[in-house]
Amino acid sequence: MELKTILLVEDNPDDEALTLRALKKNNIANEVTVARDGQEALDYFFGTNAAMNLTPAVVLLDLKLPKVSGLDVLQRLRGDERTRTQPVVILTSSKEEQDIVNGYRLGANSYIRKPVNFDQFLEAVRQLGLYWLVLNEMPGQGGRP
Amino acid sequence: MSAGITTIAGHDLPIDSGSYAKAILNILGDFSEEKIRLRNTQKAIQNILEDAETEKFRLKATQKALLNIMEDSAVEKARLESMQKATFNILDDLKTEKNNAERTNHELVREIAERKRMEEALEAANKELEVFSYSVSHDLRAPLRAIDGFSQALIEDYPDRLDEQGRYYLERVRAGTQRMAELIDDILQLSRLTRTEMRFETVDISMLAESAIADLRRAEPLRQVEVSIQPDLMAEGDHNLLRIALVNLLANAWKFTGRQPEARIELGAMCDGDVRVFFVRDNGVGFDMTYVNKLFGAFQRLHTTSEFPGTGIGLATVQRIIRRHGGRVWAEGAVNQGATFYFALPSNQNA
Numbered sequence: 001m002e003l004k005t006i007l008l009v010e011d012n013p014d015d016e017a018l019t020l021r022a023l024k025k026n027n028i029a030n031e032v033t034v035a036r037d038g039q040e041a042l043d044y045f046f047g048t049n050a051a052m053n054l055t056p057a058v059v060l061l062d063l064k065l066p067k068v069s070g071l072d073v074l075q076r077l078r079g080d081e082r083t084r085t086q087p088v089v090i091l092t093s094s095k096e097e098q099d100i101v102n103g104y105r106l107g108a109n110s111y112i113r114k115p116v117n118f119d120q121f122l123e124a125v126r127q128l129g130l131y132w133l134v135l136n137e138m139p140g141q142g143g144r145p
Numbered sequence: 146m147s148a149g150i151t152t153i154a155g156h157d158l159p160i161d162s163g164s165y166a167k168a169i170l171n172i173l174g175d176f177s178e179e180k181i182r183l184r185n186t187q188k189a190i191q192n193i194l195e196d197a198e199t200e201k202f203r204l205k206a207t208q209k210a211l212l213n214i215m216e217d218s219a220v221e222k223a224r225l226e227s228m229q230k231a232t233f234n235i236l237d238d239l240k241t242e243k244n245n246a247e248r249t250n251h252e253l254v255r256e257i258a259e260r261k262r263m264e265e266a267l268e269a270a271n272k273e274l275e276v277f278s279y280s281v282s283h284d285l286r287a288p289l290r291a292i293d294g295f296s297q298a299l300i301e302d303y304p305d306r307l308d309e310q311g312r313y314y315l316e317r318v319r320a321g322t323q324r325m326a327e328l329i330d331d332i333l334q335l336s337r338l339t340r341t342e343m344r345f346e347t348v349d350i351s352m353l354a355e356s357a358i359a360d361l362r363r364a365e366p367l368r369q370v371e372v373s374i375q376p377d378l379m380a381e382g383d384h385n386l387l388r389i390a391l392v393n394l395l396a397n398a399w400k401f402t403g404r405q406p407e408a409r410i411e412l413g414a415m416c417d418g419d420v421r422v423f424f425v426r427d428n429g430v431g432f433d434m435t436y437v438n439k440l441f442g443a444f445q446r447l448h449t450t451s452e453f454p455g456t457g458i459g460l461a462t463v464q465r466i467i468r469r470h471g472g473r474v475w476a477e478g479a480v481n482q483g484a485t486f487y488f489a490l491p492s493n494q495n496a
Contacts, residue, residue: 014291021298064283094282116286116326117319118294
């Protein structure tokens, strides 16, 4: 079975490296595509070179991003028929109430605060991978419009 | 002069005697007519005089009446004048009053404008604080994650190039980042306390305390602590904020009785006039009253972290919450003889 892609939307190279490390440490072998700002994330889905048949298993979405914010990306994804059901996990630094509320209001599937402690981060990524890459069932390719 | 002429009483009289007599007779005749005319005139004058006398009487009466009227009007005038004066006084007073009112009004308008400006400034400051703490919560943690994560990576990836000392240092680095992360979270929590809107209701203090103690027991099931909570203690306040205050006070009591083999924690209340005073008492390590003023300062600690862990935010949090309720918090204690924390809440917050 072919492993589905993970789309990591992250502007901080440190966080990018640590997330990739955490995935590797947890033996998550899925290909990871990195979008380094909100616009790149939108281009991945809607840009001229976008391969619309690419449906990442999960989008790991940071909120504070250059150009287009994470919440704006989420809003665009939920507003488009092609990406309405795309699993999106907000993975960000803060747990400011307004971010959590807005995240869920705009249709996030999950909200995870990146722990400072790397061991805890590792554990968070392990559970995340287990849930979204293994346990969770999505409508098949044929079921998508 | 033979035909001399002399003029007498308007008559040209001839000088000769015959015509002279005739002329005289004519004159006499004229006189008689004149006499009648004179008499008539006299009579008319008499009538007129008589009429004038009557008129004089009438005039006198009128004059008298006029005088009376004038006298009356003088009195009236005086009265009017005094009334006018009074009116002027009143007008003056009114004017002063009006000026005063205008001034007061002016002051009020200025005060309102001033207050509005202050409110706007406060709102702006609050907004800025919000932006600031949002940025803190997002941006300050990211570098910490890098420090911690890459320290861990060094330990894991270069075990052969790091001796025990090297690994120990990296663990110290990681512990430092951990502590800093806690401090950032505490600062954010503290700043959130003053920003959240308060909703007053009747709060069951005893129940909040019971549930806080239950949480503490769950977290450390092996500890034996005798807890006594006075039932049905009620207070007016914000439920969530009072819960945070109680959790902090009880967690403190729980923590600082950690080395006490027979730990005791008590929650009670007493009345001081109109004011309800609640207290949390423990028989833990206590504190030196010399430092009582430092107890409630943010990030102030009377113990090292190795003795008792913590960031020194708990009592600062409690103080902030109680002060927002218009209340007061204070403490009594002695080294190794326990501590009592009091908080007073105004009994009728809403009234």
